[in-house]
Amino acid sequence: MTDTGAKFNFLKILKFILSSFFITVLLLFTIASIRTLSLDVNVGLQIAHWEKQNISFVVDHHQRKELLDNFKEAIRIPTVSVSPTQFNTTALLEFERLLRKAFPTIFSSSLIQHELVANYSHLFWVQGSQPDLLPYLLLAHTDVVPASESDGWDAPPFSAKEIDGFIYGRGTIDDKSSVMGILQALEYLLLKGYAPRRGFYISLGHDEEVMGYMGAVNIASVLKQRGVQLLFVLDEGFAVFDGLISGLEGPAALIGTSEKGFATVKLSVSMIPGHSSMPPSETSIGILAAAVKRLEDNPMPRLFGYGPERGTFEHLAHKFSVPVRFIMSNLWLFSPLIGWVLERKPDTNAFVRTTTAVTMFNAGVKENVIASLAEAYVNLRIHPAQSLQEVMDLIQSTVGDQRVKIELIDGSDPLPVSSADEKSFGFQIIKKTVLEIFSTVTVAPGICVGNTDSRHYKDLTSDIYRFIPIWFKPGDTQRFHGINERISIKNYEEIVAFYFSLIQNCDIQKLPEPHSSVHEL
Ligand SMILES: *[C@@H]1O[C@H](CO)[C@@H](O)[C@H](O)[C@H]1NC(C)=O
Ligand SMILES: *[C@@H]1O[C@H](CO)[C@@H](O)[C@H](O)[C@H]1NC(C)=O
Ligand SMILES: *[C@@H]1O[C@H](CO)[C@@H](O)[C@H](O)[C@H]1NC(C)=O
Ligand SMILES: [Zn+2]
Numbered sequence: 153m154t155d156t157g158a159k160f161n162f163l164k165i166l167k168f169i170l171s172s173f174f175i176t177v178l179l180l181f182t183i184a185s186i187r188t189l190s191l192d193v194n195v196g197l198q199i200a201h202w203e204k205q206n207i208s209f210v211v212d213h214h215q216r217k218e219l220l221d222n223f224k225e226a227i228r229i230p231t232v233s234v235s236p237t238q239f240n241t242t243a244l245l246e247f248e249r250l251l252r253k254a255f256p257t258i259f260s261s262s263l264i265q266h267e268l269v270a271n272y273s274h275l276f277w278v279q280g281s282q283p284d285l286l287p288y289l290l291l292a293h294t295d296v297v298p299a300s301e302s303d304g305w306d307a308p309p310f311s312a313k314e315i316d317g318f319i320y321g322r323g324t325i326d327d328k329s330s331v332m333g334i335l336q337a338l339e340y341l342l343l344k345g346y347a348p349r350r351g352f353y354i355s356l357g358h359d360e361e362v363m364g365y366m367g368a369v370n371i372a373s374v375l376k377q378r379g380v381q382l383l384f385v386l387d388e389g390f391a392v393f394d395g396l397i398s399g400l401e402g403p404a405a406l407i408g409t410s411e412k413g414f415a416t417v418k419l420s421v422s423m424i425p426g427h428s429s430m431p432p433s434e435t436s437i438g439i440l441a442a443a444v445k446r447l448e449d450n451p452m453p454r455l456f457g458y459g460p461e462r463g464t465f466e467h468l469a470h471k472f473s474v475p476v477r478f479i480m481s482n483l484w485l486f487s488p489l490i491g492w493v494l495e496r497k498p499d500t501n502a503f504v505r506t507t508t509a510v511t512m513f514n515a516g517v518k519e520n521v522i523a524s525l526a527e528a529y530v531n532l533r534i535h536p537a538q539s540l541q542e543v544m545d546l547i548q549s550t551v552g553d554q555r556v557k558i559e560l561i562d563g564s565d566p567l568p569v570s571s572a573d574e575k576s577f578g579f580q581i582i583k584k585t586v587l588e589i590f591s592t593v594t595v596a597p598g599i600c601v602g603n604t605d606s607r608h609y610k611d612l613t614s615d616i617y618r619f620i621p622i623w624f625k626p627g628d629t630q631r632f633h634g635i636n637e638r639i640s641i642k643n644y645e646e647i648v649a650f651y652f653s654l655i656q657n658c659d660i661q662k663l664p665e666p667h668s669s670v671h672e673l
Pocket of ligand 4: 293326327360388
């Protein structure tokens, strides 16, 4: 992932709701309860209705060591991306050699075609026995962000050192656990004689951390030229959050169904330079500062309830204790209230609206000269219920000053929202697989705040999901792109097991009939 993920603090929200709104809530309780009793919460499909997969994931002692050794070797190769033109090509070539050595069955199978794209990215096609079934794509990336031991790591970042059951190293979370997990699962499936019904692609980009303009962009265009349509794409993004959502009973697997968009906007004011002894009543700096202040004072509209965050609340509601559950199950009534509470904190505000951050402000050359030019940069992250154009229009009207020039430097719309209902094949297959491996987890859709390579595939599919079953416990979110990135050995095995099962579950021909569960309170 190119950016930091999500954090929630529902406990504070809960306290806030309870203290400030207890009376209001009580008043509305009666109306709400009528609604809750008949609410179809879409808690899920019963496992019993599913077609059975036939190879179970059993690894012996030897394989357990082998899969861990392969993973450690992957971590030791410093496939660092520094900028879109600066990555370690020696390491990327070494990584290719590792893949060929670690997964000989994949590279020799007659079912599989492997090709290099843009010299360092990998595209695998695994042929299915039923060509009429639409293929899917598993996506991951081989590059990592830089890491330096001197930042305070407990183990060197490219050592893959084992400490207390954890493997330490850059890439253990982002994203070599997924690269190696997918290929290891496929290797073991092939060894057990598996041949898929539904064909699928595995795409491994080599420059995701620096935008993916070489790897993902070229792979997507290769597929497009071949006329490929994908049932769904599964990429990194969200994970299993355990103890991070206060008030939630048990862990939650959030599956990213959209990504916020972004915009980098430059504001500038030009004036004729002059001497500071005879200043005009307004300077370029003053005009620009006032414009920036208006943007900060007038945040973008609160949109809670209009994007995928609504589904997050609806799916998780039944795992909260009663007062919160009531509120969360009745978003038709409480959306404005929840939105109002969430916007109090920067980390939850990010889910409620398009955020506005003034990140640079430059003006002036000398202390006694009126600045001829003042410039500011504003970085916005666009909520899925808004478009880039709408955001630009709002900036224009909020600034409301012709002297301030507004330029869009870079930007993109939020990603379309992928389906997450009972008929959504990708979402339901991912959900079923998560529940097979982790029976106590609640699965819910969510919005990713950061961007990944998957956005480059948006013309090939309408359903992109962002999830790896990595466990994030309190304190773990800082490890992501930070120091002491690590994964437990047990969790890495779970990741292999997840893909092992997911690939087989994708052979299911038809989802079970939706059963409408009336969710009792
Ligand atoms: C690039 O990777 C190779 C190993 O493949 C390593 O020896 C070398 O130090 C790396 N270069 C940089 C600048 O990190
Ligand atoms: C791939 O490598 C060849 C030969 O080294 C080079 O000419 C070409 O520009 C490279 N392509 C990309 C996309 O990096
Ligand atoms: C899985 O089951 C199908 C039919 O139920 C069978 O044709 C196939 O051979 C089985 N695969 C393996 C590897 O056992
Ligand atoms: Zn990543």
